[in-house]
Amino acid sequence: MSFLARNKQIILYGIALALFLFLLKWLEMRYVVADEELDVYIGIIALIFTGLGIWLAYKLRKPALQTVVIEKEVYRSDFTLNETEAKRLNLSKRELEVLQLMAEGLSNQEIAEKLFVSLNTIKTHSAQIFEKMEVKRRTQAVEMGKRLSIIP
Amino acid sequence: MSFLARNKQIILYGIALALFLFLLKWLEMRYVVADEELDVYIGIIALIFTGLGIWLAYKLRKPALQTVVIEKEVYRSDFTLNETEAKRLNLSKRELEVLQLMAEGLSNQEIAEKLFVSLNTIKTHSAQIFEKMEVKRRTQAVEMGKRLSIIP
DNA sequence: TGCAAAATCACCCGAAAGTATTACCGGAAA
DNA sequence: TTTCCGGTAATACTTTCGGGTGATTTTGCA
Numbered sequence: 001m002s003f004l005a006r007n008k009q010i011i012l013y014g015i016a017l018a019l020f021l022f023l024l025k026w027l028e029m030r031y032v033v034a035d036e037e038l039d040v041y042i043g044i045i046a047l048i049f050t051g052l053g054i055w056l057a058y059k060l061r062k063p064a065l066q067t068v069v070i071e072k073e074v075y076r077s078d079f080t081l082n083e084t085e086a087k088r089l090n091l092s093k094r095e096l097e098v099l100q101l102m103a104e105g106l107s108n109q110e111i112a113e114k115l116f117v118s119l120n121t122i123k124t125h126s127a128q129i130f131e132k133m134e135v136k137r138r139t140q141a142v143e144m145g146k147r148l149s150i151i152p
Numbered sequence: 153m154s155f156l157a158r159n160k161q162i163i164l165y166g167i168a169l170a171l172f173l174f175l176l177k178w179l180e181m182r183y184v185v186a187d188e189e190l191d192v193y194i195g196i197i198a199l200i201f202t203g204l205g206i207w208l209a210y211k212l213r214k215p216a217l218q219t220v221v222i223e224k225e226v227y228r229s230d231f232t233l234n235e236t237e238a239k240r241l242n243l244s245k246r247e248l249e250v251l252q253l254m255a256e257g258l259s260n261q262e263i264a265e266k267l268f269v270s271l272n273t274i275k276t277h278s279a280q281i282f283e284k285m286e287v288k289r290r291t292q293a294v295e296m297g298k299r300l301s302i303i304p
Numbered sequence: 305t306g307c308a309a310a311a312t313c314a315c316c317c318g319a320a321a322g323t324a325t326t327a328c329c330g331g332a333a334a
Numbered sequence: 335t336t337t338c339c340g341g342t343a344a345t346a347c348t349t350t351c352g353g354g355t356g357a358t359t360t361t362g363c364a
Binding site: 042045046047048049050051052102103104105106107135137138139140141142143144 | 296
């Protein structure tokens, strides 16, 4: 990258500044500034240079980035709980919860820890689930649960 | 949010500006500005207000937004074997077969009978599968297998 | 307010799952 | 030819799961 390209903004600002000063000098000469008009004159200059500063800041500063994370679900946004089947199986809220965690591959112990209950409780729930779903193993329960769209 | 809080920056800027103007007026009166010094005086004001503009811009500017979309992988309804993942996991044909039967909810004993091999063989295969898939249980293996579209 | 269902927990026991190690065979690759 | 890998299998052991039973506490609802 050349010197010119690297310092483009600064050079442009310098040129602009120079032009402004010329303009001001010209204005000053044209309408010889009376003392009582000095305040207004200074006010105008203050405004112009404030604007210049703002412009400069916008040009020179690298934009601050704020990262916004959007989670996008690719497939299977089409899961809708099969109310009919869910009702037919008559699984309680807790049982459904346990079934879901089973489907994630958690052991009874892990499920117990996650739900802050004892291992025995989870065993009771799972036994209930197997009975209601008429299956013998957790793998079958999960398989059936997914097939019937009771769990994602 | 109150009016004061909402417009804090603007009010602060207004106060700062007022103070500056007082200061300038005072300076002007103190060292009665001679005509030949007017340029220097204006230059100083220009510099000050340029700085003020820059400061203002920094304060007021909202950070640009950067959007990051994270794709969350989930189940797909239409099954097509994911060759890439299947190859990466490096499961043998027999292991894949066992994994599939696992996914159907069969016990090791049932899988053994179905494939006409011993229970121990199935255990060996399943251990291999778990190691390759880096999981601990058959349920996790099935879950991962479905998620990676290695099994329907 | 009282009852039925749900949720909780415990204990026992056998079955199934999983771990670790070893071993043998046959085909493919080095 | 030797080595490596997949498939098979066994032994021995540990952990987890699931069945059965009983009991207490919560809770939602009539």
